[in-house]
Amino acid sequence: MASTSNQSVYRATTTAPVNIAVIKYWGKRDTTLNLPTNSSLSVTLSQRSLRTLTTASCSAEYPPADTLNLNGSPQDIQSSKRTLACISNLRALRKALEDADSSLPKLSTHPLRIVSENNFPTAAGLASSAAGFAALVRAVADLYELPQSPKELSRIARQGSGSACRSLMGGYVAWRTGELADGSDSLAEEVAPASHWPEMRALVLVVSAEKKDVPSTEGMQTTVATSALFAERAQNVVPGRMAAIETAIQNRNFHDFAEITMRDSNTFHATCLDSWPPIFYMNDVSRAAVRLVHDINRVVGRTVCAYTFDAGPNAVIYYEDKDSEVVAGTVKAILGPNTEGWNGVFYERLANVTAGVSLDQVDSRAVEVLKDGVSRVILTGVGEGPVKVEDHLVSETGEILSTL
Amino acid sequence: MASTSNQSVYRATTTAPVNIAVIKYWGKRDTTLNLPTNSSLSVTLSQRSLRTLTTASCSAEYPPADTLNLNGSPQDIQSSKRTLACISNLRALRKALEDADSSLPKLSTHPLRIVSENNFPTAAGLASSAAGFAALVRAVADLYELPQSPKELSRIARQGSGSACRSLMGGYVAWRTGELADGSDSLAEEVAPASHWPEMRALVLVVSAEKKDVPSTEGMQTTVATSALFAERAQNVVPGRMAAIETAIQNRNFHDFAEITMRDSNTFHATCLDSWPPIFYMNDVSRAAVRLVHDINRVVGRTVCAYTFDAGPNAVIYYEDKDSEVVAGTVKAILGPNTEGWNGVFYERLANVTAGVSLDQVDSRAVEVLKDGVSRVILTGVGEGPVKVEDHLVSETGEILSTL
Numbered sequence: 001m002a003s004t005s006n007q008s009v010y011r012a013t014t015t016a017p018v019n020i021a022v023i024k025y026w027g028k029r030d031t032t033l034n035l036p037t038n039s040s041l042s043v044t045l046s047q048r049s050l051r052t053l054t055t056a057s058c059s060a061e062y063p064p065a066d067t068l069n070l071n072g073s074p075q076d077i078q079s080s081k082r083t084l085a086c087i088s089n090l091r092a093l094r095k096a097l098e099d100a101d102s103s104l105p106k107l108s109t110h111p112l113r114i115v116s117e118n119n120f121p122t123a124a125g126l127a128s129s130a131a132g133f134a135a136l137v138r139a140v141a142d143l144y145e146l147p148q149s150p151k152e153l154s155r156i157a158r159q160g161s162g163s164a165c166r167s168l169m170g171g172y173v174a175w176r177t178g179e180l181a182d183g184s185d186s187l188a189e190e191v192a193p194a195s196h197w198p199e200m201r202a203l204v205l206v207v208s209a210e211k212k213d214v215p216s217t218e219g220m221q222t223t224v225a226t227s228a229l230f231a232e233r234a235q236n237v238v239p240g241r242m243a244a245i246e247t248a249i250q251n252r253n254f255h256d257f258a259e260i261t262m263r264d265s266n267t268f269h270a271t272c273l274d275s276w277p278p279i280f281y282m283n284d285v286s287r288a289a290v291r292l293v294h295d296i297n298r299v300v301g302r303t304v305c306a307y308t309f310d311a312g313p314n315a316v317i318y319y320e321d322k323d324s325e326v327v328a329g330t331v332k333a334i335l336g337p338n339t340e341g342w343n344g345v346f347y348e349r350l351a352n353v354t355a356g357v358s359l360d361q362v363d364s365r366a367v368e369v370l371k372d373g374v375s376r377v378i379l380t381g382v383g384e385g386p387v388k389v390e391d392h393l394v395s396e397t398g399e400i401l402s403t404l
Numbered sequence: 405m406a407s408t409s410n411q412s413v414y415r416a417t418t419t420a421p422v423n424i425a426v427i428k429y430w431g432k433r434d435t436t437l438n439l440p441t442n443s444s445l446s447v448t449l450s451q452r453s454l455r456t457l458t459t460a461s462c463s464a465e466y467p468p469a470d471t472l473n474l475n476g477s478p479q480d481i482q483s484s485k486r487t488l489a490c491i492s493n494l495r496a497l498r499k500a501l502e503d504a505d506s507s508l509p510k511l512s513t514h515p516l517r518i519v520s521e522n523n524f525p526t527a528a529g530l531a532s533s534a535a536g537f538a539a540l541v542r543a544v545a546d547l548y549e550l551p552q553s554p555k556e557l558s559r560i561a562r563q564g565s566g567s568a569c570r571s572l573m574g575g576y577v578a579w580r581t582g583e584l585a586d587g588s589d590s591l592a593e594e595v596a597p598a599s600h601w602p603e604m605r606a607l608v609l610v611v612s613a614e615k616k617d618v619p620s621t622e623g624m625q626t627t628v629a630t631s632a633l634f635a636e637r638a639q640n641v642v643p644g645r646m647a648a649i650e651t652a653i654q655n656r657n658f659h660d661f662a663e664i665t666m667r668d669s670n671t672f673h674a675t676c677l678d679s680w681p682p683i684f685y686m687n688d689v690s691r692a693a694v695r696l697v698h699d700i701n702r703v704v705g706r707t708v709c710a711y712t713f714d715a716g717p718n719a720v721i722y723y724e725d726k727d728s729e730v731v732a733g734t735v736k737a738i739l740g741p742n743t744e745g746w747n748g749v750f751y752e753r754l755a756n757v758t759a760g761v762s763l764d765q766v767d768s769r770a771v772e773v774l775k776d777g778v779s780r781v782i783l784t785g786v787g788e789g790p791v792k793v794e795d796h797l798v799s800e801t802g803e804i805l806s807t808l
Contacts, residue, residue: 228636228641228667229637229671233632233633259680263678263680266677267632271674273673273674274671276666278694280694290682
């Protein structure tokens with residue numbers, strides 16, 4: 001709780017990161033509690049590239065209703081059961097503190113004013129809800145000075161958006177499916193901090209989709225209900241992959257990490273295609289990225305890069321910093337240095353790189369498709385979890401500020 | 405055996421059809437014998453649209469080596485183990501007849517001269533090997549006057565090309581996976597003749613692929629060896645679908661036939677995507693066809709059409725004749741009547757049809773993608789099995805003729 005000078009408006013502000021799964025979350029066993037059908041694992045991406053900034057504030061003097069302002073627009077918080085669930089869980093934890101210590105200000109009785117901004121366009125299709133709910137939960141928890149660990153808070157963030165639970169921590173994060181019906185053991189936990197394997201890079205190829213895809217919540221319900229292959233992945237395929245990729249991460253074994261990542265992305269999209277009606281998130285541009293990655297690995301003679309696709313056509317390509325030339329350099333040679341988004345801290349490494357593997361050695365059709373179909377590039381890497389900051393989006397007197 | 409006037413050259417000629425599976429064959433449990441991992445079921449397509457014409461001839465006066473001429477080009481028969489296997493099986497059956505009846509001419513000792521022509525371009529990606537091997541086996545069996553039934557001959561044709569075994573019969577044909585190691589019970593059998601449900605139509609949208617796909621023999625081996633989901637389809641999903649689609653065919657229940665067909669196409673392509681490295685046969689044009697079919701069914705308010713995709717991007721759309729306007733009429737309205745291939749006997753039905761469902765009610769992006777991506781249309785329907793004809797491709801004196 002960052003109290004203000006006059007103590008009438010209480011504020012806490014945090015940033016939170018995006019995460020990109022390498023073992024995908026797809027399927028809920030409980031839709032209200034967001035309990036998954038299988039465990040998942042993600043890499044938290046650096047907030048130097050992509051982050052949500054959220055201020056949680058409260059005041060007895062605010063009008064009597066919680067409010068949420070997102071990227072400059074007021075949200076209808078009452079219609080978002082998921083947001084209400086997160087807030088009521090956090091408020092209950094604050095209430096318990098206040099009940100145990102009567103000297104604490106009764107913040108649980110104050111209306112909340114939450115203001116949140118992403119530093120990346122929602123249209124980029126970068127699962128902004130994960131960063132958004134992680135930031136909301138972290139900011140309110142900080143405002144309320146809750147003692148719960150990130151792992152404990154992940155139970156709450158999960159109810160906002162499943163994958164948000166993994167954005168409460170940095171590095172390599174597992175979300176354990178858990179077994180209990182109340183979801184109390186369905187939690188995120190750090191498998192390894194970013195510092196364990198800091199060389200991991202992520203190159204996001206933003207592909208402009210012509211049309212809105214099936215929203216992921218609806219899509220995963222369709223898959224669970226209709227795919228003949230879904231249960232096999234959830235029950236029999238993922239557990240082995242979780243164990244194997246955790247070992248790969250512990251050993252910083254990029255080859256194994258990469259192959260499991262690519263295979264699980266493929267299996268996930270296979271269950272989407274096997275749904276009824278079928279769900280297609282990958283398009284011809286996505287497939288060109290798949291081909292390029294396989295071609296680069298073949299030309300280099302070892303596995304230097306791995307693709308993964310979420311519920312949309314964007315490719316995320318993981319690689320290690322030492323292979324920047326052959327991976328990001330090749331993409332840069334294909335797309336040109338002027339593609340929107342070639343910038344930021346990780347780009348410095350590439351500034352003087354003009355070519356990777358010879359483009360004569362990769363599929364020429366894939367090169368053309370990528371050139372036409374990738375609109376924007378984000379070059380980032382593994383990063384830390386939420387960070388408490390003082391760039392408040394609510395003033396000391398409760399006014400909404402903006403960095404936009 | 406159609407003997408010639410001077411009895412020195414023996415000839416038999418047959419046509420054989422293409423078949424398009426609705427429960428897909430994908431995966432071999434024995435690569436030499438072409439034994440499948442799962443049963444499959446197909447619709448034999450009318451030879452009024454697509455057919456292979458094959459003459460098998462033999463003569464003691466031919467030079468001492470079997471020869472095969474395909475679409476005007478001599479083939480290296482010795483390098484095709486599959487062709488050799490078919491011929492040696494058929495010759496052994498003839499030899500047995502000759503051994504039992506010494507009055508028979510010793511055709512099994514004569515060199516074979518086989519000449520074959522397709523009436524459709526190989527480039528159309530229409531599994532010509534099925535029709536080709538079915539015609540070869542049927543023509544040689546006729547030449548040898550073998551008493552074996554089509555079902556018994558299917559054991560031989562299967563060794564040429566798995567799906568060829570289903571082209572020995574008309575109508576609706578199942579290929580039973582069988583259980584025996586020697587493949588003797590892995591046979592095709594008629595589920596229903598074409599006359600049982602003659603109204604079935606098939607509209608083939610030929611999509612120009614930029615690049616050769618993974619050949620199906622190689623592709624299915626990759627899937628068997630690497631897909632985490634493959635065994636689930638082969639062992640647990642397909643048996644139920646086989647039973648259900650046979651019931652649908654017996655009852656001429658198009659809704660069930662259509663839904664099982666679409667789902668199994670999707671599951672098959674899902675196992676391809678789940679292979680390592682992943683195999684993609686469908687492209688954005690294929691997916692536009694999927695969307696159009698779902699949209700037509702939605703607009704009409706019942707299931708009037710079904711897509712299926714083999715190991716390539718071409719869409720085959722099944723529908724019943726009574727729904728020609730809403731299905732083929734819609735496709736005609738999208739592609740225009742001048743698209744190559746809008747002709748033939750089944751097109752007469754559509755001659756005065758200019759529109760199906762309103763194009764305002766189907767996905768406009770899919771319409772554009774189809775307009776750009778479909779190069780040719782083949783409008784056909786369920787049809788009969790091989791037919792013995794007198795249009796020989798070898799003259800009475802053994803010269804190769806051609807209809808090309």
